[in-house]
Amino acid sequence: MKKEYMQGQEKKLPGVGFKKLKKILKKCRREDTHEVHDVRTCPDHCPVCDGSFFPALLKEMSAVVGFFNKRAQKLLDLHLASGFRKYFFWFKGKLRGNHVGLIEEGKDLVTYALINAIAIRKILKKYDKIHYSTQGQAFKSQAQSMHIGILQSPWLCELMAFHINLRETKTKSRKTPALFEGCSLKINDGKPSLACELFDSVKLDVDLTCSICLDTVFDPVALTCGHIFCFMCACSAASVTIVDGLKAAEPKEKCPLCRETRVYEGAVHLEELSMLLSRSCHEYWEQRLQTERIERIRQAKQHWESQCRAFMGV
Known part of the structure; x- marks a missing residue:
């Protein structure tokens, strides 16, 4: 599925090579035509998959997520910029011809993410079918723990x-390009959720x-594992103050949901x-x-009081 989804893209975008990975699986199937794979030993004793399939898929998934995160962050930085920074980005974008296609690029990025997610799901399902195993799904879980699942991306x-x-604030503007209609905010019994259907x-x-305060996320942040919390709730879970922020969290601190470590330093404010x-x-x-x-005033006051005492040696 290495196809260009964004207009003006000079080079091919990184993508999951569905056809190439299928060829690897066909080679594996030819070599083991008369042998039924043991669920308990495959893929540990499958040299074709160990040597080619999973390493290739892992590399492609990392490239896809890295590219997507970088482009999405750049696009949103441009959209949220203000003051001199906004005009600087605007001028820079005009020179490169990117500013006019801001909304279009956002649509293409969402499509790019979902199409690659489909490719990953299909190829892992194909792997399990050929090997009579659930190792493909196990690999998917492993990829999520490595934070390279594209659907996990906070971006x-x-x-x-x-x-x-944009759809709710720019609908009256004639210059606004057609917006992506697949995304919506749903509220059921007072509980909101984001939905996207491609x-x-x-x-x-x-x-x-x-999942900490059991209320709608306020001042939301997404950890690198993909779980979303209120900023203050996340600070509490990470044993840091709001003044220090999540980057000050110890690597050993875990996500309250999945119990993964090292998830706070790369947290993204949504x-x-x-x-x-x-x-x-x-x-x-x-x-x-x-x-x-x-609560913020209280924590800030405690922080600066402790700083003053430390400075004065009290």
């Missing part, structure tokens, strides 16, 4: 919110309930999602803002 969640925000086979739902929720859940957002303001 995918941000792009979904980006499209919903094809019938790909439906992505992102729960926006913080600004587009925050804007979407503040507009869609306005009353709740205002109440939560007042409540958290008191």
Whole structure:
């Protein structure tokens, strides 16, 4: 599936080589035509898969996620920039011809992510079918723990919110290109979730309930494992103050949901999602803002008091 999804892209985008990986599996099947694979030993004793299939897939998945995160972050930085920084990005974008296609590129990036997710799912399903095993799904879980699952990317969640925000605020503008209609914010029984549907086979739902406070995420952050929490809840789970921030968390601190370590340093503040929720859940957002303001002031006061005592040697 190495196809160009974005206009103006000079080089081919990294993608999951579905056909190439299928050829590797065909080679494996030819070599073991008369032998039934043992679920307990495959792929540990499958030299074709160990030597070619999984390393190739791992490399391609890493390239896809790296490219997607980089491009999505760049696009959203441009959209959220303000003041001099915004004009600098705008001028730079005009020179490169990218600013006009900002929305189109966002659509293409979401499509790119979902199509590669389909390719990964299909090739792993094919692997399990050939080997009579569940090792393909085990590899998928391993990839998620390595944070190279593209559907885990916090930037995918941000792009979904980006499209919903633009659709709700720019619909009256004639100059606005056709927006991606597959993304939506759903609220069921007061619980919001982000939904994205590209094809019938790909439906992505992102729960926006913080598993720590059990309320709608406020000032949301996504850890590198993909789980989303309120910023203050995440700081509490990481045993850091809001003044120090999540980057100050110890590597040993774990995600409250999946128990993965080293997930706080690369946490992403979901600004587009925050804007979407503040507009869609306005009353709740205002109440939560007042409540958290008191706690933030308290923590900031404690922090600076401790800093002053340390400076004075008290």
